[in-house]
Amino acid sequence: MALLPILRYPDPRLHKVAQPVAQVDARIRQQIADMFETMYDANGVGLAATQVDFHERLIVIDVSQERNQPIVLINPELTWTSEETQINEEGCLSVPGIYDGVERHSAVKVRALDENGTSREIEADGLLAICIQHEMDHLMGKVFVEYLSPLKRGRIKTKLLKQQKQAAQA
Ligand code: K1U
Ligand code: ZN
Secondary structure, eight states: OOOOOOOOTHHHHHOOOOOOOSSSSSHHHHHHHHHHHHHTTTTTTTEGGGGGOBBBBBEEOOOOOOSOOOOOEEEEEEHHHSSOOEEEEOOOOTTTOOOOEEESSSSSEEEEOOOOOEEEEEEEEHHHHHHHHHHHHHHTTTGGGGGGGGGHHHHHHHHHHHHHHHHOOO
């Protein structure tokens, strides 16, 4: 297994649209293992392949307290979204230290392949529903700060670029 570098906003590669996984094979299973290791190491509850510069439709999630309920979503598609929405504070491993409110569907159903290539439908609410929507946005090249005002987004971009410049000089 390997820890993968996580792309940091405003890296333009975060805006690439991921392509469908053609075959769930050893290459994809290795990518899944590496993504789980990377997500757990970073204390995240989800990670989309886009964030580790792998532009195929693959997501790993674990929203459990015990960190023992891994979920793999390959080629995920939303099959139902609740009319009800709610605003929750979100963070992102690609936008470290920034948290802000985003409006999402309160509940969703998602159909996806698992790591064995078996099609499954998952019904989710709470943090899992938020996380699924956040990670599916990543696969479309969308980062949560794009829901914020241009003013806030500009400030976040400036702050993170400054941090990245300082880290490169250190
Ligand atoms: O995509 C990512 O960068 C992972 C992201 C997933 C996410 C969490 C919460 C709301 C939306 C998306 C994170 O893991 S953020 C950091 C985190 O560890 C966390 C956030 C909220 C609750 C518990 C953990
Ligand atoms: Zn994210």
